[in-house]
Amino acid sequence: ARAAGAIIKQGFYGKKSVEEKKNASDLVTETDVKSEELVLSRLKAAFPDHKFIGEENSAALGGSPDLTDEPTWMCDPLDGTTNFVHSFPFVCVSIGLAVKQRVVVGVVYNPILDELFTAAQGCGAALNGQPIRVSGASQMAHGLLATEVGVNRDAATFQAVFGRVQALAQVMRSVRCCGSCALNLCSV
Template sequence: MALKGKNNTRFFFKFTHYTLFLFSWLFLDGFTGSLEDFLAKAVDAAKAAGEIIRNGFYETKRVEHKGLVDLVTETDKKCEELIFEFLKQHFPDHKFIGEETTAACGPTELTNEPTWIVDPLDGTTNFVHGYPFVCVSIGLTIERVPTVGVVYNPIMDELFTAIRGKGAFLNGKTIKTSSQTELVKSLLAAEVGVNREKCAVDDATDRINRLLFKVRSVRIAGSCELDLCGVACGRVDLFYETEYGGPWDVAAGAVIVHEAGGLVFDPSGKDFDITSRRVAASNPLIKDAFVEALQFPG
């Protein structure tokens, strides 16, 4: 179905604005790297951090609490230090936002500057319990747009990568979202977030309970980034989460879904805001039905 004129014009303006910015930044501002170089270095960093995760996976962990259910281990901290040190050596003029740095020092504003957004160990609770749904997540935003994404699960040895405009890949092979068109036949991935205030928990569980009657089944696996990658490679058809930790939970996965032919959006159906802590994803064929199913009175 063709887009309506107004929406099409808005999309064209946003796309053109971003493209012109990227062109001028790459070629007019003395830029010496490339998006491919960014990806290659991010992959190197992710694999090095993945080795730390793999070595610590079956060992006894020393666990700290950032919140009621939000955990952190020495592995999280070591991985973030390694990734930041490595990337800063290669890209000293870039900005950096990390989950553990934010927890220790407070939030860093996301600007239009090239910014690496890192979750050194997405799925820390899974890691603590020896559940292999864990990953290193490294995303690069340019003008706040997710542009390069690397998600690496070192336990299952799965490497998801994408550059905006260049496609999405799993271990070097092209991936695409599913072509499912019926909600009732769809597999939904969902998470309950880290907010344990009663109203937030009630909202999350109520929405999942209602969706259970509209989709084939629901999976809650404990990693926002790997859920997004699941949509990207067609393992699941739908995903949503609210009240997740921060932009590090979506920065890499968002571009991977986009490049796999999927859509990333706010659960209300509005445009995705990487700083909002609200995300949904699907293939384009089922988005409207999914958004409608996500809306509940009150």
């Protein structure tokens, strides 16, 4: 994750090569591709018998393969690509391992803020090696809602997303929409 983070950090402050995938909100950069190539090549070298799902690789093949019982590594090489394009520092590389369709290991690294989140089944979670835990809020009125709009911009999707956000925002302390699903999950 740190090596992929170095690729992200190197590209963060410079000029970016940006392409649209499905629409103007669904972006890919050469940094996404380089980061994924590095992560998948290292994982394949270390775990040649495992399966691998990479966001950019899967998109090029027409979609993600189904998750099976086989050990499978999943990688979003640059979660928060739109943030990256706009030099907003809420970006990360996200890597997970699923065994028998259950995630057992996860690593999320934000190289701009140098925050490394790690978790393993039965071992808890950590931020830069220090144990972390969920907020402990027992009532929705004391919690934050973290959400994302996604890349679909059709009216029905917008109505559904914002309808749910509106309903939840009325009972939550506040709402956050920061542009990285993985970092949102780490902030629970």
